[in-house]
Amino acid sequence: MHELYPILSWTLTAIVLLAVLMIFAASVRNGITPMPTSRPVRRMVMREIGRLPEGCEIVEAGAGFGTLALNLARRFPLCRVTGVENSLVPLLVSRLLGRFNRLPVSRLVFRRGDLFEYPYEQADLIVCYLHPAAMRRLGPILRERAKEGAKIVSVFFAFDGWEPDSAAVCGDLHRTKVYVYHVRKHPLDVRV
Numbered sequence: 001m002h003e004l005y006p007i008l009s010w011t012l013t014a015i016v017l018l019a020v021l022m023i024f025a026a027s028v029r030n031g032i033t034p035m036p037t038s039r040p041v042r043r044m045v046m047r048e049i050g051r052l053p054e055g056c057e058i059v060e061a062g063a064g065f066g067t068l069a070l071n072l073a074r075r076f077p078l079c080r081v082t083g084v085e086n087s088l089v090p091l092l093v094s095r096l097l098g099r100f101n102r103l104p105v106s107r108l109v110f111r112r113g114d115l116f117e118y119p120y121e122q123a124d125l126i127v128c129y130l131h132p133a134a135m136r137r138l139g140p141i142l143r144e145r146a147k148e149g150a151k152i153v154s155v156f157f158a159f160d161g162w163e164p165d166s167a168a169v170c171g172d173l174h175r176t177k178v179y180v181y182h183v184r185k186h187p188l189d190v191r192v
C-alpha cells in the first residue's frame with residue numbers, strides 16, 4: 001500500500017498542474033480569469049435584481065466556477081439559471097457544485113460555449129462580470145439578440161454608449177459597481 005503513495009501523489013500533482021495550465025490558457029484567450037464575485041458583491045447583485053416573476057430565464061454570461069449562478073438558483077427557486085462558460089476546468093467545477101447542491105437541471109444548468117455565440121432570446125435576465133473589451137463586444141450582440149425589456153446586471157464594467165438604469169456602489173474594498181440596464185432595441189426612439 002505504501003508503495004502506492006508516491007504514485008498517487010505524483011498523479012494528483014500532475015492533475016492539479018494540468019488544471020492550472022488549462023485555466024491559465026483559457027484566461028489568456030478570454031482576457032479574464034474565472035475569478036468569482038465576492039460575497040458582498042453577490043449580495044448587491046441580488047439586491048439590484050430585486051424580485052423576479054415565476055418562470056424567469058436567467059443567463060449568466062461567463063459563469064466561471066458557478067458560485068454566482070448557484071446563488072441565483074437558490075435565491076430564485078422558481079426561475080431557471082443557465083451559466084455559459086468556455087473554460088473547461090471552471091465549467092466542470094460548476095457542474096459538480098450544482099450536483100453537490102442537489103439542484104436539478106430544470107433549475108440550474110451549465111453550458112459549455114462562447115458567450116458571444118449564445119442566442120439570449122429566451123433570457124429575461126442576463127448577468128455578467130467580464131472586462132471592458134468583452135462589454136464592448138457584448139453590448140451590440142445583446143441589443144440584437146435579447147428581447148426588448150430584458151434586464152441586464154453587469155458587475156464592475158459598464159456598456160459603452162448605454163445609459164444604465166442604476167449604478168449601485170458596493171461597500172467592498174474595490175467599491176465595485178453593479179450596473180442595471182434594460183434592453184432597448186431602438187434607444188434613440190425611446191429618448192425622443
Ligand SMILES: C[S@@+](CC[C@H](N)C(=O)[O-])C[C@H]1O[C@@H](n2cnc3c(N)ncnc32)[C@H](O)[C@@H]1O
Pocket residue numbers: 026030032033034035036037060061062063064065066067068084085086087090113114115116128129130134155
Ligand atoms: C470574472 S469571471 C466571472 C465569474 C462569475 N460570473 C462570477 O461572477 O462569479 C469571467 C468568466 O467569463 C468567462 N468568459 C470570458 N470570455 C468568455 C467567452 N467568450 N465565452 C464564455 N465564457 C467566457 C471566463 O472564462 C470567466 O470564467
